[in-house]
Amino acid sequence: MPNAVPIDYQCMLKKPDDFDAFWDGVLQQVAAIPLEPEMLPDPLRTSAEVEVFQVFYSSLEHVRIAAWYCRPTRRAARIPAVLVLPGYQADPPIPKEWALKGYGALSVAPRGKLRSHRQFNPGYPNLLTYNIVDRHTYAYRGFYVDAWRGIDFLLSRPEIDPTRLGVTGSSQGGGLTITTAAMRPEIRAAAAGAPYLCGFMDAIALTHTYPYEEINDFLRAHPDSRCAVEETVAYFDGINFADKITCPIIVNIGLQDNVCPPETGYALFNQIRATDKQLYTYDGHGHDAGRYKHNAIVDRFFAQHLLAER
Amino acid sequence: MDQKPGDFDQYWQQTLEALAGYAACPEIDVLPLRSTDFATLYGVRLTSLGPYRLFGYLSIPTGEGPFPAIYYVPKYQSVLEIIPQGTTNLQRSRYITFALAGRGQRNADTPYAAMFPGLLTEGIDQAASYMFRGIVADSVRGLQFLLTRRELDPARVVVVGNDMALITAALQPGATHVVTAPALFYNTAELAPRIQVYPLEEVNDYLRTFPDRTEAVRRTLAYYDLRAFAPRLSATTLVMAGAPGTLLDTPTLGPLVTALQGQVTVYTSEQSSYKDGLYTEQWMAAQCGITDLQSILPEHWR
Numbered sequence: 001m002p003n004a005v006p007i008d009y010q011c012m013l014k015k016p017d018d019f020d021a022f023w024d025g026v027l028q029q030v031a032a033i034p035l036e037p038e039m040l041p042d043p044l045r046t047s048a049e050v051e052v053f054q055v056f057y058s059s060l061e062h063v064r065i066a067a068w069y070c071r072p073t074r075r076a077a078r079i080p081a082v083l084v085l086p087g088y089q090a091d092p093p094i095p096k097e098w099a100l101k102g103y104g105a106l107s108v109a110p111r112g113k114l115r116s117h118r119q120f121n122p123g124y125p126n127l128l129t130y131n132i133v134d135r136h137t138y139a140y141r142g143f144y145v146d147a148w149r150g151i152d153f154l155l156s157r158p159e160i161d162p163t164r165l166g167v168t169g170s171s172q173g174g175g176l177t178i179t180t181a182a183m184r185p186e187i188r189a190a191a192a193g194a195p196y197l198c199g200f201m202d203a204i205a206l207t208h209t210y211p212y213e214e215i216n217d218f219l220r221a222h223p224d225s226r227c228a229v230e231e232t233v234a235y236f237d238g239i240n241f242a243d244k245i246t247c248p249i250i251v252n253i254g255l256q257d258n259v260c261p262p263e264t265g266y267a268l269f270n271q272i273r274a275t276d277k278q279l280y281t282y283d284g285h286g287h288d289a290g291r292y293k294h295n296a297i298v299d300r301f302f303a304q305h306l307l308a309e310r
Numbered sequence: 311m312d313q314k315p316g317d318f319d320q321y322w323q324q325t326l327e328a329l330a331g332y333a334a335c336p337e338i339d340v341l342p343l344r345s346t347d348f349a350t351l352y353g354v355r356l357t358s359l360g361p362y363r364l365f366g367y368l369s370i371p372t373g374e375g376p377f378p379a380i381y382y383v384p385k386y387q388s389v390l391e392i393i394p395q396g397t398t399n400l401q402r403s404r405y406i407t408f409a410l411a412g413r414g415q416r417n418a419d420t421p422y423a424a425m426f427p428g429l430l431t432e433g434i435d436q437a438a439s440y441m442f443r444g445i446v447a448d449s450v451r452g453l454q455f456l457l458t459r460r461e462l463d464p465a466r467v468v469v470v471g472n473d474m475a476l477i478t479a480a481l482q483p484g485a486t487h488v489v490t491a492p493a494l495f496y497n498t499a500e501l502a503p504r505i506q507v508y509p510l511e512e513v514n515d516y517l518r519t520f521p522d523r524t525e526a527v528r529r530t531l532a533y534y535d536l537r538a539f540a541p542r543l544s545a546t547t548l549v550m551a552g553a554p555g556t557l558l559d560t561p562t563l564g565p566l567v568t569a570l571q572g573q574v575t576v577y578t579s580e581q582s583s584y585k586d587g588l589y590t591e592q593w594m595a596a597q598c599g600i601t602d603l604q605s606i607l608p609e610h611w612r
Contacts, residue, residue: 115425
């Protein structure tokens with residue numbers, strides 16, 4: 001078995017003094033852009049149990065974002081909802097399984113993802129390093145906001161109970177779960193798996209696998225840009241968002257994760273401000289982060305926090 | 311069980327003959343951003359059936375060959391990876407790697423951009439024009455291209471992927487080893503209704519919407535069933551089966567394993583990307599005579 005991972009690992013990360021001011025500015029920009037939601041029934045994907053819709057809404061820089069929305073066909077007047085966020089190269093799934101459990105579920109394709117890449121298409125690989133020397137144009141600036149705006153879509157739906165919103169995802173979806181839970185106080189429960197986008201600069205030394213390897217590629221080609229890269233990613237590092245999370249949260253990591261180093265998972269978890277937080281570590285597991293066992297824990301967690309009527 | 315169509319061999323012979331009608335016309339460009347001191351990465355454009363222009367990432371190790379090669383066939387996702395996520399970049403120091411985007415995937419999405427979900431049922435009611443007929447041709451074309459590389463050791467050519475790995479190696483000579491994780495084309499008409507999980511859920515969606523096409527879909531799928539290809543495959547093969555009780559577990563895949571002609575190893579998933587991935591890396595290294603595997607494993611697997 002590989003070497004043990006130190007649970008008190010600390011990332012070499014500093015939070016910029018103007019971190020909050022930077023994101024306040026971004027939020028002000030996006031607040032001026034109408035959501036303009038569209039919800040188109042998708043009869044091909046709709047079944048007797050689950051209604052499926054193609055969703056589109058506007059985000060930062062007026063980029064049109066696609067998503068899948070599922071809801072149970074038979075439902076109460078108000079149902080809880082879960083925002084489902086995608087992995088780096090995964091195609092956003094149609095979240096039927098959440099609807100089958102009684103939730104409204106929105107699966108977002110942030111900019112650059114399939115169906116959301118008409119106006120912004122940095123490519124894969126390349127998203128991670130697109131304008132990585134400039135926080136004001138870095139790819140993840142809009143990408144994060146696209147995920148956060150999914151909450152606005154859910155809040156626009158009359159069938160969704162605004163007091164019972166959750167967020168979940170794994171890998172990049174785990175990282176986005178962290179930033180979304182941090183920036184959207186409406187979230188009541190969050191479940192993040194194998195969180196990516198946490199401890200960027202540590203991760204590129206701890207592992208040499210894609211997607212993080214994109215940054216090593218970039219620095220090999222642009223060695224003079226290292227400081228600029230470090231400065232930029234500090235504004236986007238999930239660890240720097242963690243002290244804003246106050247909702248109940250669970251995090252699962254694999255101790256042999258070859259994509260998102262478990263060290264960064266520990267470092268993230270230690271910085272989460274919420275008192276109701278739980279870390280699940282899975283020895284003998286890689287980037288799957290034990291999901292085959294952990295899925296039942298996630299189900300119970302959301303059922304406890306979201307399914308019960310308030 | 312789907313019956314093997316009587317014209318199965320003719321269907322695929324015609325496909326290969328049509329593919330042969332188009333020269334590959336490779337266009338190869340160095341990609342400096344992804345090149346290192348241990349490997350050079352190239353972007354490769356190839357022509358396939360249609361004609362349709364494809365894209366792939368070819369990595370050649372630094373130093374004197376010949377090198378073993380890994381061919382990553384088109385995956386069922388929109389994104390093309392240089393090497394699979396989680397594979398250490400140093401794999402490229404020991405193996406030639408070639409990853410191909412089939413038609414519809416990114417970098418090969420002009421004029422056809424596939425949807426995920428959606429691709430699996432694109433034209434599925436017409437066997438002659440089913441989109442996967444072209445994708446199989448694309449995958450074969452990729453292997454044909456790889457085999458032309460002078461740096462390659464023809465005694466160590468591993469084709470890796472899901473169903474497409476087995477199908478490609480069955481149709482195109484040259485693969486010495488295959489790693490296949492069946493997912494799309496094993497007894498699909500029978501198994502898809504048992505689950506509500508994509509991508510097989512696409513078939514359920516399609517048949518719920520077009521119930522009158524059920525027989526036509528079944529006929530098409532029969533041309534793609536792995537069991538029909540298995541007798542053609544003589545390469546040494548690793549079959550990655552699902553965990554016990556899952557849809558494509560070891561007992562379910564028994565008929566496929568029995569029909570394969572080469573030496574076969576069946577690995578049952580432990581539902582751990584670490585354990586499953588490590589086994590695959592070890593198996594490939596052993597088959598290819600890579601003796602220092604530890605040095606090219608991900609750091610957290612060493």
